[in-house]
Amino acid sequence: MNNLQRGLSCFLVVLSICFSIYHPQFPNSFQVLARSLKENATDPEIFSELFHIPDSFKKDYKEMEKNFKIFVYPHNTDKHTTACNKPTELGCFRSEGYFYHNLNHSRFLTKDPEKAHLFFIPIYCHSMSPEEKSKKERAIAVQDFVKFLISKYPYWNRTLGADHFFVSCSEVDVAATARIADRLKNSIGLMCSPSYNSKYVPHKDVSLPQSVQPYAYTEARNIEKNRTMLGFWSGVEDSYIRERLYLTWEYDSELYIEARDWPTSIEQGHWQAREDFYNSKFCICPGGPQLDGFIAFAIHYGCIPVILSDYYDLPFNDILDWRKFSVILKENDVYSLKKILQDIPKQTYESLQNHTFMVQKHFQWNLSPVKYDAFHMVMYDLWLRHHVTKYRY
16 A cells, blocks of 8 residues: 555656646646645645645634634524525525524534634624515614624624624625624625625625525536537626626627526526536626626536626635636726637636636535535635734724
């Protein structure tokens, strides 16, 4: 066995040297294979090439699993937590429900606030309360709830909320937090589709990846020859860049760009969007509302995301190296989009797609959380931020 291990190690070293002549940003499939085998000999559950600093991640992740503690503020369980207890019924905001559900059943939870590293304010359990209430009424309920916690418990005032965090994805959440923005300015926000020109603060707040239902797909779909379409986007022209994308490439034969509402659920009987993701090499992700949703679908179906936005903080951006599994462009690149994609070398495309498959596990939400899945990656993001909590008067 020892001789076999030494032989394999020598083979991987030689293989790495042989292919080191290629540009490091664009490893071919042999480089990907060699590096994956080498890195995962010590930790088969992650692909180290996807991370900025894999050794630090592995070390810090273990420490987080062992020590990280979260205190969840008490709230009215008989009235407000119906939505929290049914994460799969929240539509495009399922990730909020999954996060709360996973946290509430995890080893990270503590009932002793003195042992907590961070404090969670479950505002969305209130914002998603009975539908007979208007958005304004629910936003006011959230505002009153936060003010009540601040006045009743002493923990907020110790750091002016810098060691507190909340989730803000739905319109009600956003409206509610806007009403108390001055109080929450130091707290960590877990936000969907965050952009730099909003209330989102990079390196303080966290970009929350959107949930995608675990639709079944076959390995045959992952074969390159089955992806005959160069690029795909379908959606509403509700941002400047989406409008530019549609007007520029609407009638192109290789880029399938369509302006329409597209379904988020196969259960509704809509199969076309699913087929388009399967058949495309690249999925165009232009900036605008629910950008995180399109990115999540692209990764789920093994379609390389093309980020076409100047103001968007990618999920786990400080952990994962997005340039290994996506193409990141400026909005002005929309006019030369087709040429940019056509000029990507075959070996580069293969590397990007292999990495897209590898990274899928880190964006998957589960009712029972799994090591390195979306829930644990979000927790790791919070773990990093708790070390540098700062507050402003």
